[in-house]
Amino acid sequence: MPRAVDHEQRRFEIVAGLWQIVAEQGIEGVSLRTVAARAGVSMGRVQHYFGTKDALVIAGIDLLVKQAVVGYEATVGSPPRDRLLHLLLQQIPATEAGRIGVTVWYAYVAKAMTHAAVREILAEATRVGVEECTRHVQEADGLGEVEARARAIELLSLSDGLTLRVLIGDITADEAESSIRAYSSRLPGS
Amino acid sequence: MPRAVDHEQRRFEIVAGLWQIVAEQGIEGVSLRTVAARAGVSMGRVQHYFGTKDALVIAGIDLLVKQAVVGYEATVGSPPRDRLLHLLLQQIPATEAGRIGVTVWYAYVAKAMTHAAVREILAEATRVGVEECTRHVQEADGLGEVEARARAIELLSLSDGLTLRVLIGDITADEAESSIRAYSSRLPGS
DNA sequence: CCTGTTGCGATGCGACTGTATTGCTAACCT
DNA sequence: AGGTTAGCAATACAGTCGCATCGCAACAGG
Numbered sequence: 542m543p544r545a546v547d548h549e550q551r552r553f554e555i556v557a558g559l560w561q562i563v564a565e566q567g568i569e570g571v572s573l574r575t576v577a578a579r580a581g582v583s584m585g586r587v588q589h590y591f592g593t594k595d596a597l598v599i600a601g602i603d604l605l606v607k608q609a610v611v612g613y614e615a616t617v618g619s620p621p622r623d624r625l626l627h628l629l630l631q632q633i634p635a636t637e638a639g640r641i642g643v644t645v646w647y648a649y650v651a652k653a654m655t656h657a658a659v660r661e662i663l664a665e666a667t668r669v670g671v672e673e674c675t676r677h678v679q680e681a682d683g684l685g686e687v688e689a690r691a692r693a694i695e696l697l698s699l700s701d702g703l704t705l706r707v708l709i710g711d712i713t714a715d716e717a718e719s720s721i722r723a724y725s726s727r728l729p730g731s
Numbered sequence: 732m733p734r735a736v737d738h739e740q741r742r743f744e745i746v747a748g749l750w751q752i753v754a755e756q757g758i759e760g761v762s763l764r765t766v767a768a769r770a771g772v773s774m775g776r777v778q779h780y781f782g783t784k785d786a787l788v789i790a791g792i793d794l795l796v797k798q799a800v801v802g803y804e805a806t807v808g809s810p811p812r813d814r815l816l817h818l819l820l821q822q823i824p825a826t827e828a829g830r831i832g833v834t835v836w837y838a839y840v841a842k843a844m845t846h847a848a849v850r851e852i853l854a855e856a857t858r859v860g861v862e863e864c865t866r867h868v869q870e871a872d873g874l875g876e877v878e879a880r881a882r883a884i885e886l887l888s889l890s891d892g893l894t895l896r897v898l899i900g901d902i903t904a905d906e907a908e909s910s911i912r913a914y915s916s917r918l919p920g921s
Numbered sequence: 922c923c924t925g926t927t928g929c930g931a932t933g934c935g936a937c938t939g940t941a942t943t944g945c946t947a948a949c950c951t
Numbered sequence: 952a953g954g955t956t957a958g959c960a961a962t963a964c965a966g967t968c969g970c971a972t973c974g975c976a977a978c979a980g981g
Contacts (some may be wrong), residue, residue, distance in 0.1 A: 542965080549925070567845040569759050571867065572968065585930045594969060637801050642843050651841030653899060655757040660899060667901050694902060695910060696891075701895055702888025708841060711857050712884065718886060735948080736958070764936065775960045784939060924981080931973085938967070943960105950955085 552590050552600065557578045559601045563648050564641040571598065599658055602649045605642070606666045612671070625677040629671060629725065633717050635708055641702060656675045670697060682728060696725060742780050742790065745770045749791045754831040761788060789848055795832070796856045800812045803863070815867040818860060819890045819915065823907050824897055833894060842900060860887060882918065889914060917921050 549655035558580025562570050573594055577584040591597040612631065616624045634640035653660035678684060685694065703717035712720075748770025763784055767774040781787040795827040802821065806814045823832035825850050864883035868874060874882065893907035902910075 551928095565845065567842060568757075570845070573970085574968080583930050584929085588970075589927095589929055592970095601855060648841050648844065650895065650899070651838050654838065655755065655760070664899055664901060667896065669858060672903070691910065691913075694896070694906075695889065695914060698892025698896060698910075699885065699889045700892065701894075702891035703884075704892055705840065706857065706884070706888060709840070709854055709857060711854060711861070716884075722879065722890075723881075724885060741958095763940090764938080773960055775962095776958085778940080779957095779959055782940095922981100926977105926979090927963105928974085928975105928977085933972080934970090936968080938965100940964090942963080944962105945958105945960085947958085948956095951953090 548590075553585070553604070555582065555587055555590060556601055556604050558582075559597060560605070560641065562603065564644045568598070568652050569724060573597070582602050595658075599651075599662070602652075602659055602662050604709050605645060606662060607648070608642075610667070610669075621677040621680040622675070622694070625674060626717065626722075626725070627697075628674050628677070629696055629721050630718060632700065633720075633721075634704070634705050637715050640708075643706060645711050647705065667697075692728065696721075699724060741776070742834070742843070745777055746791055746794050747782060748772075749787060750795070750819070750831065753791065754834045758814075758842050759787070762797055763787070767872050774832050785848075788842075791835070792852050793844075794816040795835060795839070796852060798832075800859075811870040814865060815871060815886075816912075816915070817912050818864050818867070819886055821889065822894050823906075823911075824894070825904050830898075832841075832874065834876070834898060836900065837895070858915060861915050886911075886915060 554621050555576065558578075559571060559576045561579050562575050564574075571594070573584050576597065577587045580587070587597065591600060593638075602642050602680065609631070613624075613627065615619070616627050632639075632643050634643050649659055650663060653663045670689070671693050674697055675686065675690045678689040678696075679686065682689070682692075700721055703720055706712045707714050707717050736831050745766065748768075749761060749766045751769050752765050756765075759793045761784070763774050763777050766787065770777070777787065781790060799821070803814075803817065806817050809817075809848055822829075822833050822836065840853060843853045861880070861883055864887055865876065865880045868879040868882050868886075869876065872882075874877070890911055893902070893910055896902045897904050897907050
């Protein structure tokens, strides 16, 4: 068994290049060659680790979701209200890195419209998001599950919509954040 | 001056083909050849009317916005609350045609992240949407302009976020609609 | 040392891309 | 009637695409 390299590390380097391309040029800009160049590796390497362009693209959203999950899991132990706010504010592009991440995210949302595998990954991720969010609303506000779920979807949708407007440049990240805080604190405990 | 054809009609036929391609395969699927084939015309014709691929793509979002404006202008004379609801519910994909339209819309939203001209058109359209929405909130609920504007952005963002979730398949169009109605009727008049 | 296998760079191929160019055809103006 | 010209179809072209293939180099186990 020759030449032991860190398989996961190699894959991450390439996916990082993919994210940069997506953020700069959209998914349209993704090709085996552009991603390889951006990651500073040869095209053969990209092929070796992902085989096909489609697999590379799917790995891009897969890893993005996994990173978001890791960020969320760092909040275990915090009070429900804080964890809820983390879920709602997490995607609002405050930093430049955050902006890149969420730009890539929405590129994939658009991709999901015409790509079943991507849609599946996104659907699963949002499903988990709604469930977690619902739990925190229940715990924080003492609502029943049905109302809590409706609230959760409302809150998450508001967050999504505001994020889009930040990305387009319609409002600032601060405005979006204060809008979410205002709305979520306006929630009555049933 | 020979061969008088309806210039606008020709352009519309081609853009209709473009929309179908975008809805089915995303903007990635757009090429002069695929659009021409979908519209049932020759590639030369597409070139003749739009010159460049970029111009064609821009015409696609331009016409989409114009059609939305026409739909909105059909509501003049209705009470503010109804016009507000039109703005909020308009994009939720109830019919198949509506789904195609809003799918195309969000494809362009993603495109806007990396394409300045598209971003400009979208930013202008959402700016007008916020203004109109603000006016109706003021008239319907008697709020001051600042609060009304915040409410307008909140409502429109909620609508955007719910629409995205409908497109991904997370919730149904009916659930989105009733969520918006519930939220907007929950609004106190200051 | 040797051998087997993994990692991957290089290259080739056919399909497809956007754009430029060419030239015919059908209608309007005189 | 005839010339002019808008409206296009057809084609050519250089570039890029995803993918397959080939071959070498580096290193672990014998």
